Amino acid sequence: MALTHRDPPASDPISDDAADGADADLSAYLTPGASGLSRLDLLVSGAHCAACISRIEGELADTPGVASARLNLSTGRLAVSLHPDGDPRRVLRVLERIGYPASPYDPGSVREAQDREGRELAMALAVAGFGAGNAMIFSVPVWAGLFGQELGPATRTFMQWASAGVGAPCAVFAGMVFFRSAWKALRAGRANMDVPISIGVILTLLVSFQETLLMGRDTYFDAAVTLLFLLLIGRWMDHALRRRARSAAADLLALQAPSASILGEDGAERRSPLRLVRPGDRLRVRPGERIPVDGVVETGESEIDYAILTGETTPQAVHPGVACRAGALNLSGLLTLKAEAASEDSTLARIARLVESGAQSRSTYVQLADKAAALYVPVVHTAGALTFLIAWMLGIPAREAVLRAATVLIVTCPCALGLAVPAVQVAAASRLFRRGVLVKSGAGLERLAEADHVAFDKTGVLTEGRPRLLNADPADIARAAPLARASSHPLARALAEAAGEGPVAPGAVEVAGQGIEARTGTGLMRLGRAAFVGAPLSGNQTELWFRDADGALFRFSFADALRPEAVGLAGALARRGLSASILSGDVEAATLRVAGRMGIPDWRSGLTPQGKVEALDALKAAGRRVLMVGDGLNDVAALSHAHVAMAPGTALDASQSAADLVYPADHPERIAEAIDTARAARRRAMENFAFAALYNLVAGPAAMMGLVNPFVAALAMSGSSLVVTLNALRLLKGGGR
Structure with missing residues (x-):
């Protein structure tokens, strides 16, 4: 992401030379649309939060020739609708100017960007781990010397410089992940959790160098790099989970046939890439092949397996005049179809777009932590500055005044706040993993605790499929x-x-x-x-x-x-205060039979993927927070749009990618257990937030009054992190209620 900014000339809202390559011909990347509009898909780099979305979409909305813009934060895909006079190069220059360079969207580029981010985090984590371990080799003798051990001033200074030589470079390298994010947040006029973390790390290093130069006793090179190591563990895990979740739409589109057999006017058949199929083309589909695009049967009779799309277990007979949908499997007969939609407008592609639009979610607790960070920056740093000024005005030497101010910032460094949620999520995920439940999204675990209604797909979830x-x-x-x-x-x-x-x-x-x-x-x-x-x-x-x-x-x-284990599931959910319904694509008789066996009066049958999304939207409009449980392709869009989603281990890859949690298919009762654990994790997280707030309310004023020295501040800071971690580990002992 570009971190520099140059104001454009006043005569033109956009600098003509703002971006390299922005003047290239982009007409090949425009897709004609309705009402004379054209669509441009771009891959945007540097967007990580809701503020990024707001700024990008807001700037483009004010750009001449742009009808609308929609950024998918999960994939980095920016869809821009342009009027006939719209210039795609101007869009690129706007994005470059505001610090979000873009290029034509390409799935390969997305994977490359994800891989690059993963490598950067892995490298930073490795360097931080190396620095933490080796800096402590030199810092432990220094701390031991404070308790009466034999360590002369010269030896202590040598150990401090050695710790600085290892810890400081590692901290700077590993901290770049947080420094870049903090700088971006400050440029946007806001503060996220990375701002206080960055300030705390940088100030800790500066104070430690000052103490080393002045042959003082208190240095914290090891503490700075160790803090970064712990935070990077959570950051890398979050990246891994987000990367896996992003693959849902890609898994869907992978189910499309890679090519299609197009019949020419002379009846000759040629194999062409799917992207070249246009409405009106005549296609030949043999038994065992998937329908490449939406179309209508011209000749031939066959049976089509729609299970992957609708969940219906009975194949459907097709004959001339019957419509077929992309992704369905031709079972028996040779068919000739007339294409009604291009590949990007097929049923599968529409489901993939529903998945992408529903995939943008953000952790409630991370938002809470960011709000706390926004308060932390002005309050605590103002307190540190006042501590220095008041101490200096009272006649305390400048060096002592600086140490007292640094102590305020060190003791109130938001380590406990930063670890409060990740520690709980790791403990909850470990507990569920031992029960066969895979947690793919920490934010999903939070939303699971808030769910008050469960919507089940039938086939493969409640039944054996x-x-x-x-x-x-x-x-x-x-x-x-x-x-x-x-x-x-x-x-x-x-x-x-x-x-x-x-x-x-x-x-x-x-x-x-x-x-x-x-x-x-x-x-x-x-x-x-x-x-x-x-x-x-x-x-x-x-x-x-x-x-x-x-x-x-x-x-x-x-x-x-x-499934025998599903019979009592509705009752178990009711005892936990959750209602239930069945949203199935299967026929009425089969759905009614299962609903009767389970005691669920609210059920709907024959639903399309869009129908399931509409049913969830209706529940959301009624104020319900829905847990969607599904396993088929027809459930992927619903899984992405639900408040939280779960899928059985036997589900399609696309469904598992769209879900927040994956449970053993033979044990649907694990759904209720996951809800118990999620609710317990919410309690632990709120307890950690409360402790972090209480700790700062006590430790901050004590440091301002000079009652805490840097050594005690370091111990207190580490101790607060240990307390929230131990509280989170209570989940591993079965504290689920």
């Missing part, structure tokens, strides 16, 4: 099994699994979208839809029909079995 044959006569199963073993249909596979190993019907032929048949010496056998075998339609049921060679009909019903 695969159809099972209901009670049927073993003799009937044995009759249909040879045909079932010859089919790849999910229901046929479930029937074959119930029958076990055995022969496969010779000469079996799959009839696209209908079923499978085989001719025997006595007649024709068929397994499939009711109409295919000549059976009467039986309504909204998941079923297969079998007609044997003699014309006898047999009906097989299937259901997605409810």
